[in-house]
Amino acid sequence: MSKKFTVAVIGAGSISQAHMNGYNINEKDISVEAVVDPVENARKIFMDQYDVKKSYSSMKDLFEHFIPDIVSICTWHALHHEQTVEAAKAGVKAIICEKPMAIGSGPAKAMIDACAENNVKLVISHQRRFTPGWEKAKELVESGLIGNPLFVELKALEGLLNWATHNIDGSRYIIGDPDTEWVFGSVERTTNKFERDTRIEDSCMGLIQYKNGIQSFVQSDLAQYDYESQWKTNHPIFIRGEIGALDITEYEVKYLGGRYSGWETIPADIPKEKIDPIGGDTNGKLVKELVNWLNGGNDHRCSGDKAKQTLDIMMSIYQSARINEKVYFPVNENTYPLDLMFDEGKIPLKNPERYDIRGFLDRSDIDEEDYNMLKKQGIPHHQIMQKVKRL
Numbered sequence: 001m002s003k004k005f006t007v008a009v010i011g012a013g014s015i016s017q018a019h020m021n022g023y024n025i026n027e028k029d030i031s032v033e034a035v036v037d038p039v040e041n042a043r044k045i046f047m048d049q050y051d052v053k054k055s056y057s058s059m060k061d062l063f064e065h066f067i068p069d070i071v072s073i074c075t076w077h078a079l080h081h082e083q084t085v086e087a088a089k090a091g092v093k094a095i096i097c098e099k100p101m102a103i104g105s106g107p108a109k110a111m112i113d114a115c116a117e118n119n120v121k122l123v124i125s126h127q128r129r130f131t132p133g134w135e136k137a138k139e140l141v142e143s144g145l146i147g148n149p150l151f152v153e154l155k156a157l158e159g160l161l162n163w164a165t166h167n168i169d170g171s172r173y174i175i176g177d178p179d180t181e182w183v184f185g186s187v188e189r190t191t192n193k194f195e196r197d198t199r200i201e202d203s204c205m206g207l208i209q210y211k212n213g214i215q216s217f218v219q220s221d222l223a224q225y226d227y228e229s230q231w232k233t234n235h236p237i238f239i240r241g242e243i244g245a246l247d248i249t250e251y252e253v254k255y256l257g258g259r260y261s262g263w264e265t266i267p268a269d270i271p272k273e274k275i276d277p278i279g280g281d282t283n284g285k286l287v288k289e290l291v292n293w294l295n296g297g298n299d300h301r302c303s304g305d306k307a308k309q310t311l312d313i314m315m316s317i318y319q320s321a322r323i324n325e326k327v328y329f330p331v332n333e334n335t336y337p338l339d340l341m342f343d344e345g346k347i348p349l350k351n352p353e354r355y356d357i358r359g360f361l362d363r364s365d366i367d368e369e370d371y372n373m374l375k376k377q378g379i380p381h382h383q384i385m386q387k388v389k390r391l
Contacts, residue, residue, distance in 0.1 A: 005093070005291065008034040008054075008062055010083060011074035012042040013361065014381040015098055019072040019125075020050055021276075022283030029291045030070075036062050041368040045375065059083060063090040070290070073097040076196040077161060081107035084122070088114040094121040094294055096286070099169075100161040101307045103198055105315050106334025108308045115304060122304030123290055126169040128235065129301050130285040131250035131277050132268030137237070138174045140246060140266065146257060147242025149175050152216035155225060155236050158357065159200040160314050164220045166235045168208075169310040171216060174237065174248070177306055178210040182326040185317030187338070189347040194356040199338055206317035218317075231272060250277040322346060360385050367391055 007023055009016050012035055023030045034054035035046045043055040056062040071087045073080055073095060081102045087095050101124045102108040115122040128134060141149060152171045156164035185206040193200055203221040227234040233249040244257025251272035254263045276282055286302060293300050316327040318337035341347045367389040374384045
């Protein structure tokens with residue numbers, strides 16, 4: 001029997017639970033040994049829930065006592081870069097980092113370089129690439145059902161870095177991860193909007209030209225749509241080809257073309273009732289493919305190299321709006337263009353009061369006793385953080 005890969009989870013918030021779903025499904029290959037979080041109560045709850053034996057308040061403390069094979073980075077966006085580099089230099093074998101990969105193309109490149117220099121496998125948690133609906137869509141595109149893809153339409157809410165990263169990345173997966181030629185973008189930011197302590201836009205749009213001739217249009221926070229009803233998605237993908245079109249969700253694919261006069265539903269390979277786009281088998285397959293990669297198998301479909309291309313597209317939407325030109329690839333702006341636009345006075349505020357659409361997830365000022373009481377009632381973490389008393 002082969003030795004299990006040991007894991008430490010960095011950050012004990014709600015997204016760590018999705019990572020744990022993936023690890024638990026692969027328990028014959030994985031042993032989660034440690035959790036890292038600055039909040040003692042968060043560590044205790046995590047240890048009790050998942051029977052994890054080791055607990056540390058910082059990555060420095062972790063690596064002084066224990067070097068796991070794999071770390072999961074489940075922290076806020078701006079921390080991803082430095083924590084990935086720190087883990088790579090510490091001697092881990094692999095890293096699963098939450099999306100978005102980083103805030104800026106430069107930090108993302110530093111993550112890839114640090115992992116390459118230390119022979120570390122880097123995976124970014126674009127786990128929806130493993131959803132059966134998206135896998136089915138990729139299969140249909142590759143079969144030639146709609147001819148050559150010509151145009152991709154994407155809609156998202158809650159910020160480009162938060163939701164749209166999945167749409168852009170997922171569509172790239174479906175059409176074969178093409179290289180990007182240029183990006184043209186527009187950004188609106190008249191309110192002082194943040195998401196997990198990162199400056200974001202009120203709304204934006206971008207046109208992406210791929211080198212194989214396919215174009216993709218993404219809009220974020222410009223049109224509301226139903227994503228809460230059963231079998232709806234927050235990450236709609238529509239692909240028009242030479243002889244047909246696909247309307248894609250994580251659960252199924254609708255096809256227009258061929259002998260039918262209307263839309264035909266093409267189910268995924270497993271019942272949609274069993275599909276969980278965030279955790280469950282989706283994260284289970286992400287972990288399984290990493291284990292295979294560590295054991296000498298093919299590169300991971302969510303590798304850092306692929307994720308950086310998605311990140312560069314998002315950064316280029318901002319950069320294009322900043323310079324009022326198309327941004328040709330490879331990108332040459334390393335810092336976060338939206339911060340640069342703000343510092344340069346190019347996006348003046350009509351409402352200067354700062355607000356954070358995920359600020360309720362900040363645990364630094366909550367009443368932990370009240371949190372524990374709500375937790376005992378079976379309330380999920382996200383809901384608790386919107387109800388809990390603040391000190």
